[in-house]
Amino acid sequence: MALITYRDALTQALREELTRDESVFLMGEEVAQYNGAYKVSKGLLDEFGPMRIVDTPITELGFAGIGVGSAMVGLRPIIEFMTWNFALLALDQVVNAAAKMLYMSGGQFSMPMVFRGPNGSALQLSAQHSQAWESWLAHIPGLKVITPATPADAKGLLKSAIRDDNPVVFLEGEMLYNTKGEVPEGEHVVPIGKADLKREGGDCTIVAHGKMVLVALQVADALAKENIAVDIVDLRTIRPMDVEAIATSVQKTNRAVVLEEGWEMCGVGAQVVDFIQRECFDDLDAPVVRVHQADTPMPYAKNLEKAAKPDAAKAIAAIKKVMYLG
Amino acid sequence: MRRESTRKPKQEMPTKTDNAEKSAADQAALRKELLRSMLLQRRFEERAAEAYALGKIGGFCHLYIGQEAISAGTMSVLRPDDYVVTSYRDHGQAIARGMSPRSVMAELFGRVDGCSGGKGGSMHLFDKKVGFLGGHGIVGGHIPLAAGVGWAIKYRKGDQVCVCFFGEAAVNIGAFHEALNMAALWNLPAIFVIENNRYGMGTAISRSTANEDVKTRAAAYRMIGESIDAQDVFAVRDAMGRAVELARKEGKPTLLEMRTYRFMGHSMSDAASGTYRSREELEESMKRDPIVILHDIMRANNELSDGEFAKLDEEQKAICQDAWDFAEASPEPPLDHLYTDVLVDTTS
Ligand SMILES: Cc1ncc(C[n+]2csc(CCOP(=O)(O)OP(=O)(O)O)c2C)c(N)n1
Numbered sequence A: 001m002a003l004i005t006y007r008d009a010l011t012q013a014l015r016e017e018l019t020r021d022e023s024v025f026l027m028g029e030e031v032a033q034y035n036g037a038y039k040v041s042k043g044l045l046d047e048f049g050p051m052r053i054v055d056t057p058i059t060e061l062g063f064a065g066i067g068v069g070s071a072m073v074g075l076r077p078i079i080e081f082m083t084w085n086f087a088l089l090a091l092d093q094v095v096n097a098a099a100k101m102l103y104m105s106g107g108q109f110s111m112p113m114v115f116r117g118p119n120g121s122a123l124q125l126s127a128q129h130s131q132a133w134e135s136w137l138a139h140i141p142g143l144k145v146i147t148p149a150t151p152a153d154a155k156g157l158l159k160s161a162i163r164d165d166n167p168v169v170f171l172e173g174e175m176l177y178n179t180k181g182e183v184p185e186g187e188h189v190v191p192i193g194k195a196d197l198k199r200e201g202g203d204c205t206i207v208a209h210g211k212m213v214l215v216a217l218q219v220a221d222a223l224a225k226e227n228i229a230v231d232i233v234d235l236r237t238i239r240p241m242d243v244e245a246i247a248t249s250v251q252k253t254n255r256a257v258v259l260e261e262g263w264e265m266c267g268v269g270a271q272v273v274d275f276i277q278r279e280c281f282d283d284l285d286a287p288v289v290r291v292h293q294a295d296t297p298m299p300y301a302k303n304l305e306k307a308a309k310p311d312a313a314k315a316i317a318a319i320k321k322v323m324y325l326g
Numbered sequence B: 001m002r003r004e005s006t007r008k009p010k011q012e013m014p015t016k017t018d019n020a021e022k023s024a025a026d027q028a029a030l031r032k033e034l035l036r037s038m039l040l041q042r043r044f045e046e047r048a049a050e051a052y053a054l055g056k057i058g059g060f061c062h063l064y065i066g067q068e069a070i071s072a073g074t075m076s077v078l079r080p081d082d083y084v085v086t087s088y089r090d091h092g093q094a095i096a097r098g099m100s101p102r103s104v105m106a107e108l109f110g111r112v113d114g115c116s117g118g119k120g121g122s123m124h125l126f127d128k129k130v131g132f133l134g135g136h137g138i139v140g141g142h143i144p145l146a147a148g149v150g151w152a153i154k155y156r157k158g159d160q161v162c163v164c165f166f167g168e169a170a171v172n173i174g175a176f177h178e179a180l181n182m183a184a185l186w187n188l189p190a191i192f193v194i195e196n197n198r199y200g201m202g203t204a205i206s207r208s209t210a211n212e213d214v215k216t217r218a219a220a221y222r223m224i225g226e227s228i229d230a231q232d233v234f235a236v237r238d239a240m241g242r243a244v245e246l247a248r249k250e251g252k253p254t255l256l257e258m259r260t261y262r263f264m265g266h267s268m269s270d271a272a273s274g275t276y277r278s279r280e281e282l283e284e285s286m287k288r289d290p291i292v293i294l295h296d297i298m299r300a301n302n303e304l305s306d307g308e309f310a311k312l313d314e315e316q317k318a319i320c321q322d323a324w325d326f327a328e329a330s331p332e333p334p335l336d337h338l339y340t341d342v343l344v345d346t347t348s
């Protein structure tokens, strides 16, 4: 196994799938000549040419719709959004077209396509460029929603997403592209809909996904020094959600903290807590606590931004609360 | 249909696209086929309106009555392997494209034998077998899909075309502009058809659109734009024939404005005239019924006797009665279908 970045892991997945299947193409702003706004498609234009790696005008709704139309007649588009903040302009295609086509056509038209791009906040990009969209997208039946946290999962899940015959929303962590991890070379496929226990410990469960898994790992390291051992359930896929993995962990630890990048109201954590209270009510020794972004647009000033974001300190406080440690 | 047309028949000369069909007999047969297509659409929707009034059809139901020459003319120049994508006003186009009236009526009735299994309804007719890529309910939302189908055709080096229908109100939607720009930029074989029936619901084009000459939108995208008297099925056929040829041979898109009028309300819940358009305007416009116009030509040519017309009409009515009977006999979708087709099952 090689130690590579999350970015390179994604590039590997794209390259391997573009090579494997001629009907796969990548389309989006700056994906070709510029090598990708975040360099995920670096070198692919030279390898695959301009019909497979396609630069578009700044026209999110339009090229998302081109993806949908081409998928209706059998191509397998990968639509890259420069970031998911801009994908908001294309949500009609994601939600009203891609997610519903199979259903409203009575099973005639499947949508073998991927909508991908960076999601969540980076550093000091302020309100319009720092949003986590998974709770919006996971609300929609007909979509699958994936949020990989590690390079290995990024590669394995992107390969699965491209091979899936359904519309898959693939949310990459904008702050994760430079993170490194061991990634198997060649055929490495991670199944959609399976969570992963990223750390094992019996005292408390942390449920997290995407970038917050890295925060959870910091939390686990810090708490280990205080002899507190946590389970980290990395959801990996938000829809369909691996509720069994959550239940298995909570039934063991009897306590849970749900950590997410997005806002509290109707967030992913709300769904996780709902599941836990229904399925693990008798297992709980304390109410489940959520850690999330402050209920404000993202501010620019460094100190305010830090105050707004969920982080290790906030997660540690939450864990101590559910463990009644003052 | 009303027989008040005073318009002089004018289409005796074969149009450019008709050159191939040389003999007079071929011409007459073609006219009869176009008349049949329009009659079938008209009779079908008259029955749909009746079924709606009886509560057999629910939801939104947008009739195409008055606009049938657009679908009949268009489909007559398409190949079976071409594609069609359209808005919610889709019954006439679906039938003209060759979808079975039974499967369309059963869909309107919400029955399991409907083309979309009863899950789409009036606005979401689909049939993969004839390349009918749906009825879509978001104004203008399907226009980029046509560019995408064009992209796929080009990607595979095919020579099919994709025809996309939408109302004149959709030209003010961003998706229209985004799609036309890319279709022209990349030379995609898509034909964008504005069905200008002069109203978007109750809003006259003069109240919604700064430049009412909507074909000129094409110029912004270096595309050919043309306006057509779309009550004349041969004018539709001629313009569409040229657009199809341009798309097939050179991969170039065209914008066609089909000038028409809807003879019914916006949907079944809207009166045909009233607050936003007058009875007089409606009656004046209905004098230019595309079926009557074609029928007049055929009578002037002495190629269709009244008896033959009546027989043709009876045949279409019988098809619609059969569709009705079929729809009524078809069961409602079983309840477990609620959860099927949300996702393709990828577990096996
Ligand atoms: C984006 C969007 N906005 C509003 C509506 C509601 N609506 C449905 S049809 C319609 C009028 C559209 O008129 P036009 O495009 O001219 O088509 P026509 O109905 O005349 O065929 C409106 C406003 C919608 N379906 N989608």
Ligand SMILES: [Mg+2]
Pocket (backbone or CB within 6 Å): B167, B168, B169, B195, B196, B197, B198, B199, B200, B201
């Ligand atoms: Mg209109």
